[in-house]
Amino acid sequence: MDAGEQAPYEDQPEELYERRTFTIDSGQEPMRIDKWLQQRIEGATRNKLQQSIEAGFVTVNGFGVKNNYKIKPGDHIVVLSFTNPEHTEVKPEPLPLDIVYEDAAVMVINKPPNMVVHPGIGNYTGTLLNGVAYHLLEQNPGITEEELPRYGLVHRIDKNTTGLLVLAKTAEAAAHLAKQFFNHTVERKYIALVWGDMEQNEGTIVAHVGRHQRFRKMFDAYPEGEHGKHAITHYKVIERFNYVTLVECRLETGRTHQIRVHMKYIGHTLFNDWEYGGDKILKGTIYTKYRQFVENCFALCPRVALHAEILGFQHPVTKESMFFQVPLPDDMRLVTEKWRAYIKPVG
DSSP: OOTTOOOOGGGOOSBOEEEEEEEOOTTOOOEEHHHHHHTTSTTOOHHHHHHHHHHTOEEETTEEOOTTOEEOTTOEEEEEEEOOTTOOOOOOOOOOOOEEEEOSSEEEEEEOTTOOSSOBTTBOSSOHHHHHHHHHHHHOTTOOTTTSGGGGBOBOOOTTOEEEEEEESSHHHHHHHHHHHHTTOSEEEEEEEEESOOSSSEEEEEOEEEEOSSOTTSEEEETTOSSSBOOEEEEEEEEEOSSEEEEEEEESSOOTTHHHHHHHHTTOOBTTOGGGTTTSOOSSOOOHHHHHHHHHHHHHSOSOOEEEEEEEEEOTTTOOEEEEEOOOOHHHHHHHHHHHHHHSOOO
16 A cells, blocks of 8 residues: 555454555655655644654654654654544544453453444444543543544454454554554454354464455455455364354454454354355254254344454553453353254253
8 A cells, every 4th residue: 555545444454553664765865754754645744743753653673763863774664554534533422331451551342242443434423432532531631533543443343243452542552552463463362153063173264355356345355365465364163063163263464354254265154244144044954943043043143253352462551461351242152052052962
């Protein structure tokens, strides 16, 4: 992606920052870094760049610098910038938030199903970020999106996926967390119920994930890398129920719909994932009793069966290793118990 180019919202990966890199030419005269970047990043203001540099969103040769740093030939510059093409205003709303952990720098939230993470077309209110904005403004009435873009959001999960999200409460913390996501040092494990009895107990899926060539609201796997972005998912079987399997998925990269697309690619579409065909009976018998059982399961868990169970990262201030785990929400727990009982031998 070019320096001034932004992809549509749906193309953004789970990480909501993009990385731009520059290498200074051999003939470049010394120049302040903020001034040099302003000339090369479309729409960037000097003030905004200075705030980004101070917060640590800009590094030179791997290290943070001051605004008055003068670039020199051979310097390698990395700029992290928030990708927000819609520029939708975040209206603070008093919404219930399941806050798992919070301190002066970060907050970890357990997101419920059917909640969009941040405002966009068709979802301007009632999102998790509307609630976060209200929460942060109660603590610090002077905070603005200018100083803390998107109120510290550095990654996201789908509307119907439940589980853990980390948000930054300062620009410095946001920069630190964004770098961890780019460097793939954040630990993220999901629990998914998928169709079919998986052949292998564990494995790794490597296939680019990008927009579907025909159905533009969907994504697809491109194993040859001809489209999309590099994506890696590691999986491990937790429990087998003959027709469906409970699996653990560990993300090495964070692409939109990555787990859903990767599991479908290997023939194991997520249970009740209507966008990718998982809301139909893909494995099992033809008997009416079985069909009724599956339909009852769909009603019990009326969403894609995917939960962000584990989140681990380095604290941006203390540098301590932080680890969080939340249990399956009731809908996934109950549907798992129902499948377990269904295959249990009689007597």
